[in-house]
Amino acid sequence: MSSLKSLRLLSSPLSRSGRPSLAHSRWVSSVSQNPVTGDIEPSKLKTITTDQPKELPSSSGLVFGRTFxxxxxxxxxxxxxxWGPPTIQPYGPLSLPPSATVFHYAQEIFEGLKAYRDATGRVTMFRPDMNMKRMNTSAQRVALPTFNGAALIELLKSLIRKDKHWIPDVPGYSLYIRPTLIGTQPALGVxxxxxxLLFVICSPVGPYYPTGFKPIALYGTTEFSRAAPGGIGAFKLGANYAPGVVAxxxxxxxxxxxxxxxxxxDHHITEVGTMNTMVVFKQxxxxxxxxxxxxxxMxxxxxxxxxxxxxxxDHISGQSAPIDGLTEKLVVSERPVTMKEVKEASQDGRLVEFFGTGxxxxxxxxxxxxxxxxxxxxxxxSQTVFGNPPKIPREAERYRSEHPQVPIPALNKHILSSLSLREGKATALRTLVEQYTERHGRxxxxxxxxESRPSEGRKTRFESGFNLEEDDGVVMIAHALQHGxxxxxxxxSGFVLNVPDKSSGSxxxxxxxxxxxxxxxxIRNSRLARDVLSNPFISSESQDQVKSGSFVITGPxxxxxxxxxxxxxxSLHRSDLLVLSTSSTTLSENNDVRxxxxxxxxxxxxxxTPIRAHFVVDTKPDDSEEGWTPWVGGTWRKWVKGMVVGYKDFxxxxAQPGTYDALSHLFFQPLPTPGSSGGPIVDEESGAVVGVMLGTRMDNRISGVRGWGVPSEAIFEMFSLPGLELKRKK
Incomplete structure (x- = not known):
């Protein structure tokens, strides 16, 4: 059944500082089922095969978007x-009345994704779930109907199977897929x-630009604007593209x-005409x-x-195979960048590369x-870092842990062994990923x-040694996928939250x-996951060999x-947070550590503010570094002293605490280690968690690289306000 989404505002009481007790007023997505309307149903697909198949074109003669x-x-x-019954039918004209709203008020959205042939000839799509999510977001922005993205993906698979002989078997070529949704009501009035009508057409394509895959030249447009704050720049609407034709x-x-x-x-760089932009600087x-x-x-x-x-x-974290030719001294920044900075870097010899992605x-x-x-x-x-890296051997394209010839770390052996022992008990990764997507903002x-000022007994303990009776609340989280x-x-890392049982209050x-x-x-975006979880053409026999699950790891x-x-x-995608739950017994079994x-x-x-952050490393630190103690699976950990540096808004x-600024992320020192992500940042004086570590980030050359996390107040956005359940009962 179709879901009609509405928004309701839960306003939080003001704190003594005069600001909401959370970062900002909370918008909660509530979903109601309409018994009258239906969602897309792949089982009702009707197929009408053309009786006039076209001659397949030569790949060398393809012009982007001209052949269907x-x-x-x-x-x-x-x-x-x-949503009515879906139909695969011969490519041809659509019949629409001249009063259809798409012609008058630009009620139209679209997406673009591709299907490829790999080296073995197998056909696969590239991250179609991301396109479905974005298409639904665009639909909401212009009041068009939303739909079940997974259902549409199933129909895309059927369409691709029908026309898979159109996919060019040439490196760099693919089948471009264009889903489009338009308003067709014959009526005037906004x-x-x-x-x-939602329709999907396909086109075999090669390079987008007439120059092929050669470097391109751009013109910095200052006379026109593509988007403005609060506008529609973040949505894939036809209305975003037509005004750019003149420019x-x-x-x-x-x-x-x-x-x-x-x-x-200041001439901030936003996008290329059809692409996102990336700049590489040597600092x-x-x-x-x-x-x-x-x-x-925008x-x-x-x-x-x-x-x-x-x-x-992934390259920076070291958890995947390093990309050949890419420096280890790399930082990734999502920050504003101006043409002045690019021009000065070019003059100083610090501009390494500029490229577009789409x-x-x-x-x-x-x-x-x-x-x-x-x-x-x-x-x-040869001077560039990303656009033209040295050719990578096929074996090196896979993550280290996916390659059977690479030695498996001891911790991975424990995890994979547990995956086999608990087969059928652990929730499959496919299900967890679906929950991660569907329960965003729940x-x-x-x-x-x-607990801003916890009692002495509730304060976080900074002793890193293992206690046989009670651990300190920080755990390791592992996600595992195995296929042969x-x-x-x-x-x-992760940590346990103080969520009382509603029935008993304990x-x-x-x-x-x-x-x-x-x-x-x-792991969701890894090559192995794409091969065995997202591949629409994998056999059921091969699918049966897949083992997957996620675990909380504790103990000596x-x-x-x-x-x-x-x-x-x-989950909160913008904050990079997950709330996980275990079964009612898995963390409270007899003889288990509390x-x-x-x-x-x-x-x-x-x-x-002085802080302590829970750092994790996978090798024993130098003896001169005191305070590191053994942790699970051969890792080491330490509550490292540091300081809150500042905040950013969305x-x-x-941004500043104690104001109405929305605190999106916090910066702290020192720099966290890769395994520390998800671990707590604790106020050293109060003993309360004030943030969750996410990694490192560099916003500008002056501040340099800093620890990056999310304020703990974001966690509360995924929970009801205290006392709200009681008010509902009354």
Whole structure:
């Protein structure tokens, strides 16, 4: 059945500082089922095969977006009945009345994704779930109907199977898939349409630009603006692209392939005409910085953009096979960047590379930018870092832990052994990933206890040694996927939350934990996961060989205990947070160590506050470094002293606690180690958690690289306000 989504505002009481007790007023997504309307149902698919199949074109003669396959998919929608039966039919004209709302009020959205042939000839799509999520977000923005993304993916598979012979068997070529949703109600007047049509067409394509895969030249457009704060720049609407045609035409007349959109008096770089932008700088301290503008509401959240950032961060973390030719001294920054900074870096010899990312254009290296009457020249070829890396052997393309010839670390052996022993007991990764996506922003029907000034007995303990009766509340989280000899394991930290049992008011037997989300994203986006979890063409026999699950790891270093994670209760994608739950017994079995919960403060710590952060390393530190103690699976840990440095809001601007600023992320020192992500940042004086570690980030050359996390108040966004359940009962 279709879900009609509405928003309700739960306002929180003001604290003594005059600001809400949480970062900002909380918007909660509530989902109601409409018994009249229906969602997309792949089981009702009807297929009409063309009786006039077209001749397949030569790959060498393909011009992007000019050739289309034999069939298309159509799905009608009406407000009274919901989504109608899907139909695969011969490619051909659509019949629409001239009064259809799409013609008058631009009620139209679209997506772009690709299907490829790999080296074995197998067909696969690239991260279609990301496109479905973005398409639904765009639909909501212009009051078009939303849909079940997983159901549409199933229909895309059917369409691809029908026309898979159209997919070019040439490196760099693919089948471009264009889902489109339009308002079709025959009516004048600006309002949500009562009728709509979702259709999908496919086109075999090669390079997006006429120059092929060669570097392109951009023209820095200062005369026009692509988007503005609060507008529609972050959504994939046709209305975003038509106004850019004039700017693109003027750039072409000046001899440039595309225009580079610049915003504001400082000429901030936003997007290329059809791509997200990436800039690589060599900083004075020898660090190479990969920079892309932040998702501030004016930038489209590109799938290729997200993939490049994920690969770069995997390279930095060391949990995946290093990318040959890519420096180890690399930082990834999502921060504002101006043409002035790019021009100065070019003049100083610190500009390493500039490239664009997009589904259509893939990765396009830029060799020059026309800006204010002169060209800013950019290195290309062997000097670049990302656009033209040395050819990587096929074996090195896989993560180390996925390659059967790479030695498996001791911790991974423990995890994989536990995966086999608990087969059928651990919730499958596919299910957890679905919950992670579907439960984004979900508010649990339970409260997290406010503990800004915990009692002496509740304060976080900074002794790192193992206690046979009670651990200190910090645990290791592992996500594992295995298919035959290949496997993928990701680990991070997490900690137990103080969530009372609603029925008794006492400590709940079911443990609720918080951790970071990017380690789940890492395994979800790994090559192995794409091969065995997301591949629409994998056989059922091969699928049966897949083992997967997630675990909470506790206990003494020599014999860790693995507790299956039963569910992802909620997630906050923008904050990189997950709330996990175990079964009612897994963390409270007889003879098991009792895991205490940590006190969490709903209030941010002010800059300069002394902190302790739970750091983890996978090798024994030097003997001169005191305080490190053995932890689970051969790792070592320490409560490291540090300090809160500052905060940013969701637009990347400096933010201050004690005001109405929305605190998106916090910065702290010192720099955390890779396994520390998801671990707590604790106010040293109060003993309460004030943040969750996520990694490192560099916003500018002056501040340099800093520890990066999220304020603990974000955790409370996934829980009901204290006393709210009681008020409901009354």
């Amino acid at each position: 396959t034999d069939h298309m998919l159509t799905i009608p929608w009406k407000a009274t009945t919901g 309002q949500p349409p009562d009728e709509a 693109q035409r003027e750039a072409a007349a000046k001899g440039y392939a595309q225009n580079l959109w610049l915003h504001g008096p 004075p301290n020898g660090v190479t910085e990969l920079v892309t503008p932040p998702l501030d509401g 930038i489209l959240p590109g799938v290729t953009r997200d993939s490049v950032l994920a690969l770069a961060r 589904t259509a254009a893939v990765i396009s290296t830029v060799d020059k930018i026309g800006y204010l009457g002169e060209d800013v020249h950019i290195p290309v070829g 508010v649990l029907d339970a409260s997290l206890v406010y 000899a290949k496997h993928k394991v990701t680990v991070c 400590r709940s037997k079911q443990k609720i934990l918080v951790s970071c989300a990017h380690t789940l994203e890492e 270093p020599s014999s860790p205990t693995f507790h299956p994670i039963s569910a992802i209760a909620s 895991i205490r919960s940590l006190p969490v403060s709903p209030y941010p710590a002010h800059p300069g 637009a990347g601007r400096d």
